[in-house]
Amino acid sequence: MSGSLVAIAPERPRIYEGSRIPARIPSVLELGEELRDSEDVLRINFGPNHPSTHGVLRLIVDLNGEEVVGLAAVVGYLHTGFEKSMEQKSWWKAITYAPRIDYLSFQQNELVFVLAVEKMLGIEVPRRATWMRTLLAELNRIHSHLVWLGTAGLELGAISMFWYCFRERERILDLFELVAGFRMHTRYFQVGGLAEEIPPGFFEECAKFVEVMPGAIDDYEALVDRSPIWLERTKGIGLLSADDAIALGQSGPVLRGSGVDWDLRRAQPYLAYDQVDFRVPVYHEGDVWARYRVRMEEMRESVRIVDQALRRMPDGPWIADDRKVVLPPREELHTSMESLIHHFKIVTEGFRVPEGEVYVTIESPRGELGCYIVSDGGPRPWRVKFRAPSFVALEATATCMSDALVADLIAIVGSLDTVMGEVDR
Amino acid sequence: MDTPRLAEAARHVRDELGFNFLSDVSAADYLGWGEVGVSGYIATAGGRDLNNPSTRGLQRLPRPKPRRFSLSYHLLALRRDAARVRLQVWVDEGEPVPTVVPVWPTADWHEREAWDLFGIRFDGHPNLSRILLDDDWDGHPLRKDYPIGGEPVRFSGEE
Numbered sequence: 001m002s003g004s005l006v007a008i009a010p011e012r013p014r015i016y017e018g019s020r021i022p023a024r025i026p027s028v029l030e031l032g033e034e035l036r037d038s039e040d041v042l043r044i045n046f047g048p049n050h051p052s053t054h055g056v057l058r059l060i061v062d063l064n065g066e067e068v069v070g071l072a073a074v075v076g077y078l079h080t081g082f083e084k085s086m087e088q089k090s091w092w093k094a095i096t097y098a099p100r101i102d103y104l105s106f107q108q109n110e111l112v113f114v115l116a117v118e119k120m121l122g123i124e125v126p127r128r129a130t131w132m133r134t135l136l137a138e139l140n141r142i143h144s145h146l147v148w149l150g151t152a153g154l155e156l157g158a159i160s161m162f163w164y165c166f167r168e169r170e171r172i173l174d175l176f177e178l179v180a181g182f183r184m185h186t187r188y189f190q191v192g193g194l195a196e197e198i199p200p201g202f203f204e205e206c207a208k209f210v211e212v213m214p215g216a217i218d219d220y221e222a223l224v225d226r227s228p229i230w231l232e233r234t235k236g237i238g239l240l241s242a243d244d245a246i247a248l249g250q251s252g253p254v255l256r257g258s259g260v261d262w263d264l265r266r267a268q269p270y271l272a273y274d275q276v277d278f279r280v281p282v283y284h285e286g287d288v289w290a291r292y293r294v295r296m297e298e299m300r301e302s303v304r305i306v307d308q309a310l311r312r313m314p315d316g317p318w319i320a321d322d323r324k325v326v327l328p329p330r331e332e333l334h335t336s337m338e339s340l341i342h343h344f345k346i347v348t349e350g351f352r353v354p355e356g357e358v359y360v361t362i363e364s365p366r367g368e369l370g371c372y373i374v375s376d377g378g379p380r381p382w383r384v385k386f387r388a389p390s391f392v393a394l395e396a397t398a399t400c401m402s403d404a405l406v407a408d409l410i411a412i413v414g415s416l417d418t419v420m421g422e423v424d425r
Numbered sequence: 426m427d428t429p430r431l432a433e434a435a436r437h438v439r440d441e442l443g444f445n446f447l448s449d450v451s452a453a454d455y456l457g458w459g460e461v462g463v464s465g466y467i468a469t470a471g472g473r474d475l476n477n478p479s480t481r482g483l484q485r486l487p488r489p490k491p492r493r494f495s496l497s498y499h500l501l502a503l504r505r506d507a508a509r510v511r512l513q514v515w516v517d518e519g520e521p522v523p524t525v526v527p528v529w530p531t532a533d534w535h536e537r538e539a540w541d542l543f544g545i546r547f548d549g550h551p552n553l554s555r556i557l558l559d560d561d562w563d564g565h566p567l568r569k570d571y572p573i574g575g576e577p578v579r580f581s582g583e584e
Contacts, residue, residue, distance in 0.1 A: 025552045026530035076557040083542075084567055246445055246503060249531030260503065267507040355487045359499050359511065361448065370499065372451040376458060376487045387449035387499070395534050424557055 055420025090350025193319030252367025
């Protein structure tokens with residue numbers, strides 16, 4: 001099968017003919033010639049402070065009545081210079097920055113950075129750590145989709161959805177708190193494995209969650225899945241064809257909602273994804289509804305993966321035994337001079353990573369999350385670059401927005417699931 | 426790869442080799458690369474054996490880079506083998522790079538970001554303006570010669 005293009009389902013009807021990517025600037029919908037001098041066109045600033053922009057996104061929108069005829073996204077209001085800051089920190093302190101980039105899928109960001117450093121070091125991660133990372137990454141995916149569903153529902157008038165979603169989100173955050181001591185930005189992944197042994201009681205609590213969650217997803221579906229208002233606001237809105245989605249670099253649920261059967265967890269398995277059984281939901285409609293459906297089914301699949309990880313969690317060490325990279329066990333510090341020296345060196349100076357550059361990608365809740373790092377052989381990164389799926393998703397707003405009304409704009413921007421922290425970094 | 430042939434190479438890898446998905450355009454500044462002495466625990470390039478005492482304290486400077494900036498185009502082919510490839514070009518200060526926006530429209534914002542943070546100019550880009558920083562920002566902050574903590578703080582009481 002190698003070499004054949006992944007199904008873009010030729011037998012399905014095309015969403016639209018040709019391409020809708022704006023001609024001159026791919027990310028800007030420009031006013032048509034005939035409207036340029038029209039007095040009916042109103043240019044408004046949507047954001048940066050608007051409840052439905054999920055942060056500080058500014059859209060410059062040209063409206064002809066209710067119709068969106070021009071659009072340009074302006075980003076950067078949340079730029080905090082994470083990448084520059086990480087260059088100033090030692091490798092293991094820089095891990096702390098990674099989760100803050102995307103504050104909804106924090107563990108995925110942590111994970112991709114740690115995986116990149118591990119790839120440079122050529123360090124082998126124990127199986128228990130790999131499975132625990134898989135489990136937490138999937139919990140995090142559910143968490144991120146829940147926040148998306150809650151807020152996107154809120155914007156489209158499904159207000160009660162928000163409370164239901166945050167009910168389960170709370171349980172996930174409790175689990176994170178139990179395992180890492182923090183509810184968000186856990187920094188639980190360490191180069192070489194996990195920062196601490198998994199605390200007793202975690203698996204029992206997690207199993208309770210796995211039992212509850214499918215029923216909760218049924219609740220959400222009962223709320224909106226057959227609601228005429230919800231269907232009216234999402235079906236056929238924000239169309240994006242498979243070819244356009246690929247050309248615009250879309251990934252994750254947006255790409256799968258456009259009918260491309262692509263998931264990095266299956267295409268390029270990392271962690272323990274080659275050993276678990278899960279389905280990749282694909283919808284061919286390419287609209288807001290398809291993206292919503294993909295995320296709903298992904299939550300169900302994530303619950304299944306968490307369940308399998310719980311059942312198959314191996315025993316053994318939770319961090320690699322490499323004294324030049326990993327902190328020595330606490331108790332050894334009192335008895336072993338060598339351990340004390342290692343501890344001192346790693347804490348003060350940090351470990352060194354061989355010269356080179358790597359690019360590692362994983363499937364975050366928002367799509368292809370990449371991390372490019374360059375090392376000069378020293379204890380600090382020379383360059384860290386995150387490939388943020390939200391950043392790329394916003395490039396597609398102009399394409400999705402053709403033939404949209406101003407009310408659809410909210411649904412469309414919501415369906416792309418952007419986190420502004422990650423867009424602006 | 427030679428910078429002037431980038432557009433040609435981009436078309437080749439997309440159309441002939443099937444790399445239809447541009448994942449990322451990552452720029453890096455190598456000003457001062459290899460000038461900081463490294464010592465301590467260093468891994469070896471061929472087969473890492475950090476815990477062997479003999480590799481301890483080995484001094485090795487990183488290999489020199491051909492030019493100041495590198496631009497890496499991380500490409501992916503959406504097919505079963507999920508092949509990835511990195512196109513890399515090296516550019517000097519002020520040297521323009523041909524745009525790849527006509528090949529992969531997604532490069533639009535990636536190239537704007539490289540311009541904004543590194544000051545790498547892209548020839549033929551339809552809308553090369555700052556993206557993450559203000560339009561009137563001074564300098565390109567991810568360059569290695571950009572001072573840390575040197576940005577003016579507005580309304581700090583000293584104005």
